[in-house]
Amino acid sequence: MSSIEVIGGKQLKGELNIQGSKNAALPVIAATILNKGTTVLKNCPKILDVYHMVKILKELGCSTSWDGNTLYVDSRNAVVTAVPEESVTKMRSSILFLGSLLGRHKEVTIAYPGGCSIGKRPIDYHLKAIKKMNVTQEFIGDNDSMIHCYSDRILGAEIFLEFPSVGATQNVILTAVLSEGTTRIFNAAREPEVIEVCNYLIAAGAKISGKGTAFIEIEGVKQLHDVEFQLSSDRIVAGTYMAAVAAAGGDVVLLNTPNLHLESTVRALRRTGCVIETTENRIVIHSRQRLLPIDVLKTQPYPGFPTDMQSQLMSVLCLAEGESTIIEDIFESRFQNVNDLRKMGAIITLDNKQNKAIITGVRELQGAVVDAHDLRGGAALLIAGLAAKGKTIICDSTSIERGYEDICRDLSAIGAQTRYCSENAAG
Ligand code: EPZ
Numbered sequence: 001m002s003s004i005e006v007i008g009g010k011q012l013k014g015e016l017n018i019q020g021s022k023n024a025a026l027p028v029i030a031a032t033i034l035n036k037g038t039t040v041l042k043n044c045p046k047i048l049d050v051y052h053m054v055k056i057l058k059e060l061g062c063s064t065s066w067d068g069n070t071l072y073v074d075s076r077n078a079v080v081t082a083v084p085e086e087s088v089t090k091m092r093s094s095i096l097f098l099g100s101l102l103g104r105h106k107e108v109t110i111a112y113p114g115g116c117s118i119g120k121r122p123i124d125y126h127l128k129a130i131k132k133m134n135v136t137q138e139f140i141g142d143n144d145s146m147i148h149c150y151s152d153r154i155l156g157a158e159i160f161l162e163f164p165s166v167g168a169t170q171n172v173i174l175t176a177v178l179s180e181g182t183t184r185i186f187n188a189a190r191e192p193e194v195i196e197v198c199n200y201l202i203a204a205g206a207k208i209s210g211k212g213t214a215f216i217e218i219e220g221v222k223q224l225h226d227v228e229f230q231l232s233s234d235r236i237v238a239g240t241y242m243a244a245v246a247a248a249g250g251d252v253v254l255l256n257t258p259n260l261h262l263e264s265t266v267r268a269l270r271r272t273g274c275v276i277e278t279t280e281n282r283i284v285i286h287s288r289q290r291l292l293p294i295d296v297l298k299t300q301p302y303p304g305f306p307t308d309m310q311s312q313l314m315s316v317l318c319l320a321e322g323e324s325t326i327i328e329d330i331f332e333s334r335f336q337n338v339n340d341l342r343k344m345g346a347i348i349t350l351d352n353k354q355n356k357a358i359i360t361g362v363r364e365l366q367g368a369v370v371d372a373h374d375l376r377g378g379a380a381l382l383i384a385g386l387a388a389k390g391k392t393i394i395c396d397s398t399s400i401e402r403g404y405e406d407i408c409r410d411l412s413a414i415g416a417q418t419r420y421c422s423e424n425a426a427g
Contacts, residue, residue, distance in 0.1 A: 004397040004408060006385035006418040008367055012250035014414040016241060018257050020045040020069060021234040022403045023308075024196035027170045028231065029053040030096035031197055032073040033060065033104050034177055035204050035224035041071040042230040048402045052091045059084055060101070082109035085146065089114045092121055095167060098149065099126075099174025102135065107150040109140075117374045119331040125161055125168035130175050132157040133183065156181030156220060164189040164214065164301045170197055176218040177206045188216040191302040192261040196232060203227045232258050236308045237404060238283065239265040240379050243312035244411060246274050246287045247319060248386040252414050254283045264305045268297060268313055272320060293322035293361055299330050311337050311380035318346040319387055320361035328355045336373035337380055343368040344388055367392040375403045382407060386416055393421070 020043035030053065032039040044050060046069060054064050054071065061078040064071065081101055088094045092113035101108035115121045127147070131137055134155040138148045156179055159172055169189040174197075176183035188194070190212050198211035204227040207219040238257045245252045246269050259266075259278045266276050266283070271294045275286040294317060299307040307330035317324040318341055328334045335357055338348050344367070347360040367390030372378025378400040385392030394400075397420070400407055408418045 002397055003421050004382060004394045004400070004418060005421045006382060006392050006394070006416065008248075008365075008385055008388040008390060008392065010248065010386070010415050010417055012245050012248050012252050012386070012411070012414045012416060015253045015255060016410055016414055017255045018233040018238045018241070019405045020231040021193065021196065021258070022047055022049055023193040023236070024231050025050050026053055026093045027096050027193060027197040028200045028229065029057065029071075029073070030100045031174055031200055032057065032062070033075050033078050033097065033100040034174065034201070035226065036076050037074070037224075037226040039073045039075070039226070040228040041073065042069065042228070043233070044069050044071040044231055045234065045405050047405055048398075049091060049093060052087070053094065056083060056087050056094055056097060059087065060097070078104065081105045081107045083111070085111040085141075092116065095123055095126065096170055096174065098147075099130070099171035102130065102149055102151070102154065102175045103178045106152065106154055109146060109148045111141075111146050117336055118334045123167070125163060125165045126171045129159045129161065129168055129172045132159060133175055133179060135175070154179035156183040156218070159183060159185045161185065161187040163187070166191050166194060169194050169216070173198065173201070173208065173216065173218055176220060177201055177208075178223070179220040181220055183218045183220075185216040186214070188214050189301060190214060192232065192235060192258065200227065200229045203229055232261075235261040235265070236306065236376070238262060239306070239309045240312050240383070240404075241410065242269055242274075242276070242283065242285050243309070243316050244383045244386055244416075245285045246272055246291065246316045247383050248416070249287050250415065251284070251286045254285070256281055257283045259283065264303060265309050268294065268305055268309070269316075272316060291316060291320040291361070293317060293320040293324040296325045296327065298327040301330070307331055307334060308376050310334060311377045312383055314357065314359065315341065315380045315384040317359045318348070318361060318365060318384065320359070322361055324359045324361070326357045326359065328357075337377045340368075340370035340381055341384060343370060344384055344392070346384075364389055366390060369393045369395065371395050372397045372399050375399050379404065379407060382411070382418065386411070386418070
């Protein structure tokens with residue numbers, strides 16, 4: 001099991017290019033099944049979650065290859081309709097193959113994706129919506145662990161989502177693209193990653209309107225065609241590195257940033273006193289003074305403050321001069337870092353009834369041996385380590401590689417003293 005070592009106290013300076021978006025890549029990779037042809041996917045991040053989705057494509061009969069960050073997919077022979085159970089339970093985003101396999105074959109067998117450390121992650125919204133499209137759903141396997149969905153004709157329907165779920169919105173779109181008739185989604189998710197998968201599908205010949213709004217309409221077409229598509233850069237990776245500068249101090253230029261999709265993150269970091277200049281696809285961030293607290297920071301569906309940036313901002317606010325409150329309104333257990341941050345000297349009290357964390361900023365954190373509980377939590381502990389006095393070891397850091405191509409390479413390029421090490425380095 002790998003770990004990451006960081007020696008804190010170094011100001012960050014320099015330029016950094018931002019990788020392609022993980023949460024855009026995953027639904028687009030699932031969507032490549034819908035076109036009985038080829039997809040060329042540019043700016044695709046080389047991360048564990050992408051490799052996992054590509055492995056499933058091959059299990060479904062696709063052929064794939066890489067050239068740098070360009071992924072080639074040929075799904076002409078994607079005849080398999082069942083996703084291996086082990087593949088789904090290992091990574092829940094594979095549930096997006098539910099919609100694309102249904103759309104392609106009108107049949108799919110897929111395991112119930114497990115929860116993870118941040119929550120139970122159910123898929124009731126997905127199933128309730130797709131059932132309305134003339135799709136029969138049966139639960140099979142040991143203790144109903146698998147879902148078998150099928151239909152002779154997938155029909156367009158009016159879908160009202162009780163919550164603007166990103167995955168449920170994407171799965172309905174994937175199911176509807178090759179269906180008969182028109183599907184209307186009310187209360188759709190507006191995340192940039194929903195827009196991205198719509199852009200990919202439209203480029204391949206799908207008829208979709210309303211992307212990025214709460215009302216999306218999909219008119220079924222007979223087939224899609226080959227497409228070359230460039231993924232946007234990752235707004236959460238960009239936000240993570242901005243939070244690193246906020247915590248450690250310094251002056252950094254981020255290149256190829258998706259500024260339009262970073263509004264709420266930029267606003268939050270400006271509230272801590274960071275000076276941030278945004279031009280077309282560059283962000284310059286300066287952090288030279290003691291950070292200011294944020295009285296209340298609440299996670300919300302897009303365009304609100306993203307839950308995927310919550311852990312990173314918690315690390316930053318541990319160092320602010322005063323008291324901040326974070327309310328996590330999207331996932332039920334996304335305060336996994338609190339005990340690790342306390343080990344580093346942070347003062348945080350939890351009011352679990354409301355998923356509220358009250359952070360009393362301290363002047364300095366101390367390095368410690370901590371554990372990465374999930375992808376963003378692990379990155380957030382690395383941010384805390386950059387600002388802490390002495391050495392921090394983040395154990396079990398593999399989860400960070402799920403979403404960041406090479407976080408040590410990136411942060412070292414702007415002056416951080418950080419490296420991958422073996423577990424026993426914790427000493
Ligand atoms: C996507 O997850 C992202 N993952 C998550 O990023 C992100 O945190 C989340 O959207 C919210 O923005 C990918 O895009 C691969 P949801 P998703 O469906 O689609 C509940 C990361 O770190 N819910 O919008 O699973 C659910 O439990 C990851 O990159 C139901 O109750 O998110 C959660 O509380 C973490 N029933 C809330 O809705 C359902 O059927 C939001 O979930 C579906 C969801």
